[in-house]
Amino acid sequence: TGKPKGVMVEHHHVENLHHALQSTVFAHCAPNSGVSLNASIAFDSSLKSLTSLLAGHRLIVIPADVRADGMALIEFLNTGGVDVLDCTPTQLDVLLAIGLLEHRRSDLTLLVGGEALTQQTWNRLAQADQIRAFNVYGPTECTVDATVTEITTEQTQPVIGKPIANARIYLLDAQHQLVPPGAVGELYIGGAGVARGYLNRADLTAERFLDDPFVQGARMYRTGDLARYRADGNLEFLGRNDHQVKIRGFRIELGEIEAQIASHPAVREAVVIARARQQDTQDQQLVAYVTLVAEIDAGALREHLAS
Structure with a gap:
């Protein structure tokens, strides 16, 4: 229809996301860190910033006019007490181009997600001083993030990492059979973050939310994304299988x-x-x-x- 879909996410799905990120990304942050609210609250990634309050961090709302001005945003990140920034690769590329790394005055934790990272951006983040960056992946239908990895020089190519706590990742072929390591498969997500379905869209819910063939009574979400497992167990994102x-x-x-x-x-x-x-x-x-x-x-x- 071309109209936005309502995704029915339960409170305990968000709670699992919160605890999973606290044990990975935020485990490296000091208590009472300043976490920026960089996204509109209509964008699911804002949940990561909002729930950081549950762990005692400070929420710092970035004004809309600052968010739209790259240099103003860099200055705000330096002077506004921001320790953690959640952003898309598109926004990050703008900030990198105008000197985010060169102008950074203190340590900054980055959560990057929503789009695939280029090799060039991955390399810059991996080699950056004062920046600790994490690549996160996941659709709204599985409560924002389903995988996470720290961006380091040890990993020479962009990956989306491994499942967060209580999430399950399957790479399946057209017959819903697991593909062998290294082979390309469609990415399905099961576990604690899988939403109820789409609001008032029973047909679309049935199409995308399927019975989990590997866990009795559970469901999984068909992402439409293609991926493969690398030798180190990390997932490599390979794009969409549709239009x-x-x-x-x-x-x-x-x-x-x-x-x-x-x-x-x-x-x-x-x-x-x-x-x-x-x-x-x-x-x-x-x-x-x-x-x-x-x-x-x-x-x-x-x-x-x-x-």
């Missing part, structure tokens, strides 16, 4: 946009792709290609999409 992309943390179905463009009477066919604005960056934009049956300009197509 869905992620831009700045938002999952977007390209087919839905193509259908709306093609619904205009002047359009015969439409193809939409995600393309990086610059090489080796996470800053992507959507680009549409069309064949026409009648003359129309791009502005009119944008108006059609907006309506």
Whole structure:
């Protein structure tokens, strides 16, 4: 439908996320650390910042105007008592480009998630002084994060790590059989974080939330992501198995946009792709290609999409 889906997450799912992060990421942070609220509360990753209050940390809300200004945000991180920053790779790449590492005055813990990390960004974080960075992965349907790994020079390629406490990760083939180590499979998540399903969407819930064939009475979530296990047991993310992309943390179905463009009477066919604005960056934009049956300009197509 192209409309947002409501995911039914229970309190104990969030509690498990909180304790799992406290035993991994926040185990390295001092008591009463300043944890930034960098995301909108409409974005699931904000839960990680909000629940840090349960462990006695301070919550520091980053003003919206500061969040939109890279240099202002770097200054805020230095002067606002921020010890922990949760961000997407897109935002992080902007901060790195304008001097986050060079201007950092004290230790900072980074939680990076929502999109895949490039090799270039992974390397910079692994080699950075005063920065301790963690790569986290997980869909909203499994309560924000399902895997975590610290970014270090020991791991030379980007990985999404291993399951957090009480989460189960399966890599399955088309017959829902486990693939061997090193083989590519679709990533399914089971365990404590799996949500009830989608609000008022029984059909979609049945499609994505399946019976767990390995744990009787349990359920698992089909992510649509492809991954494989590396020799060290870490998961390597390999992209989507469908026509869905992620831009700045938002999952977007390209087919839905193509259908709306093609619904205009002047359009015969439409193809939409995600393309990086610059090489080796996470800053992507959507680009549409069309064949026409009648003359129309791009502005009119944008108006059609907006309506």
